[in-house]
Amino acid sequence: xxxxxxxxxxxxxxxxxxxxxxxxxxxxxxxxxxxxxxxxxxxxxxxxxxxxxxxxxxxxxxxxxxxxxxxxxxxxxxxxxxxxxxxxxxxxxxxxxxxxxxxxxxxxxxxxxxxxxxxxxxxxxxxxxxxxxxxxxxxxxxxxxxxxxxxxxxxxxxxxxxxxxxxxxxxxxxxxxxxxxxxxxxxxxxxxxxxxxxxxxxxxxxxxxxxxxxxxxxxxxxxxxxxxxxxxxxxxxxxxxxxxxxxxxxxxxxxxxxxxxxxxxxxxxxxxxxxxxxxxxxxxxxxxxxxxxxxxxxxxxxxxxxxxxxxxxxxxxxxxxxxxxxxxxxxxxxxxxxxxxxxxxxxxxxxxxxxxxxxxxxxxxxxxxxxxxxxxxxxxxxxxxxxxxxxxxxxxxxxxxxxxxxxxxxxxxxxxxxxxxxxxxxxxxxxxxxxxxxxxxxxxxxxxxxxxxxxxxxxxxxxxxxxxxxxxxxxxxxxxxxxxxxxxxxxxxxxxxxxxxxxxxxxxxxxxxxxxxxxxxxxxxxxx
Numbered sequence: 375x376x377x378x379x380x381x382x383x384x385x386x387x388x389x390x391x392x393x394x395x396x397x398x399x400x401x402x403x404x405x406x407x408x409x410x411x412x413x414x415x416x417x418x419x420x421x422x423x424x425x426x427x428x429x430x431x432x433x434x435x436x437x438x439x440x441x442x443x444x445x446x447x448x449x450x451x452x453x454x455x456x457x458x459x460x461x462x463x464x465x466x467x468x469x470x471x472x473x474x475x476x477x478x479x480x481x482x483x484x485x486x487x488x489x490x491x492x493x494x495x496x497x498x499x500x501x502x503x504x505x506x507x508x509x510x511x512x513x514x515x516x517x518x519x520x521x522x523x524x525x526x527x528x529x530x531x532x533x534x535x536x537x538x539x540x541x542x543x544x545x546x547x548x549x550x551x552x553x554x555x556x557x558x559x560x561x562x563x564x565x566x567x568x569x570x571x572x573x574x575x576x577x578x579x580x581x582x583x584x585x586x587x588x589x590x591x592x593x594x595x596x597x598x599x600x601x602x603x604x605x606x607x608x609x610x611x612x613x614x615x616x617x618x619x620x621x622x623x624x625x626x627x628x629x630x631x632x633x634x635x636x637x638x639x640x641x642x643x644x645x646x647x648x649x650x651x652x653x654x655x656x657x658x659x660x661x662x663x664x665x666x667x668x669x670x671x672x673x674x675x676x677x678x679x680x681x682x683x684x685x686x687x688x689x690x691x692x693x694x695x696x697x698x699x700x701x702x703x704x705x706x707x708x709x710x711x712x713x714x715x716x717x718x719x720x721x722x723x724x725x726x727x728x729x730x731x732x733x734x735x736x737x738x739x740x741x742x743x744x745x746x747x748x749x750x751x752x753x754x755x756x757x758x759x760x761x762x763x764x765x766x767x768x769x770x771x772x773x774x775x776x777x778x779x780x781x782x783x784x785x786x787x788x789x790x791x792x793x794x795x796x797x798x799x800x801x802x803x804x805x806x807x808x809x810x811x812x813x814x815x816x817x818x819x820x821x822x823x824x825x826x827x828x829x830x831x832x833x834x835x836x837x838x839x840x841x842x843x844x845x846x847x848x849x850x851x852x853x854x855x856x857x858x859x860x861x862x863x864x865x866x867x868x869x870x871x872x873x874x875x876x877x878x879x880x881x882x883x884x885x886x887x888x889x890x891x892x893x894x895x896x897x898x899x900x901x902x
Contacts, residue, residue: 413444424449461485546748672696787816
């Protein structure tokens, strides 16, 4: 089954219903369907063959969904590129994937032209008329439009999802049609049961989690509404929720939820239509989650996965959030339970399964897991050894199967022979009423090997000393876990997907030192 079949069915059932919406642009399911077939046909006419890769780097717009389903229709492999990447980073993904086509916005033209030698041999299409690129309008010409999608087997590749590359060059996780179908069906079954006509709003990059949630939205014949602002603006977001009667926000990173809490003004907008906010991409601190549920109600839906096992390995529905919070159950701080058709547990360094409560690396298997990395057999063998995806995340399952994530394996601090998980320390620091956000990591120390260090962002107008932070931690945890020192900054760097860049902050402290997980360069943040 070609994944395009989901769009074909929705277009047949509701041809005149709204499929894609951004500002004044309204695209019906019939128009969406026909434009995707035109794009697929024109890509084939331009010399692509089924299995060829088509990369895109676009700001959020209906063009993203039209291009994705156009590639599905033609049996091509879509390669989304984060729109916040540098042109050289974009070129690496285009080159590594072997993409024949790059579709990009005009805003990327200068960067591409500056590094044009890196894009040699790639045919470019641009959303506006620019030198060296074909106008996007050529892709939606009806001249070569397909009459129907090509046949595709479940094992045929349809998507390359490039990892963030925080520990090296990005790797392309292979997704096939079976895997994408599994993502669609399981989101509807286990996380949020999107209904026909429901309005699903996208305010995060559609090259990542938000775009993945757009797939089950299409399958149900619901509306994929896209915010008009390029940045995350609370007023604009909530005004859109009110105007469109949005019921589901497709994807938010924890940093966005924190921003939503900070800027929210009760009663300013009517958001009573909002029944679900999907969040993930990084852990959220328990105190922040509780505040969010108390402010907006039990509308939060958590998912835990990664590009190698997208949406998701474990999850927690809105109803489960409600139950756990009502009972003051500490499992509210978990990443939920293993999804219906996924197996997962934790293993030790020798891949031996661990009992409940024992921390180790999270491993998973099931149809949602990638078959491997694109043209990288060594990384594939390492990640999928023994038939299980090794996530690189450290956590433990309790006796009822709730997953508690501690940290990435490479982020663990070894101080004086003791293992310290940064997230555990961060969960304590964030409880302080003066703290807005924080990040914890290990820094070089002659005596301890690594010392636990905290970088803290205070709430507006608050003041605090490092000693206060350390003493507060001492009231909640073992002494060896407390930070040895604390620095304060006005903000923390985040990735294009809203994740705090722990290692970018951390690397500044390792300049001139040998790090067990890689050094770096940068300028040390201001000390307390």
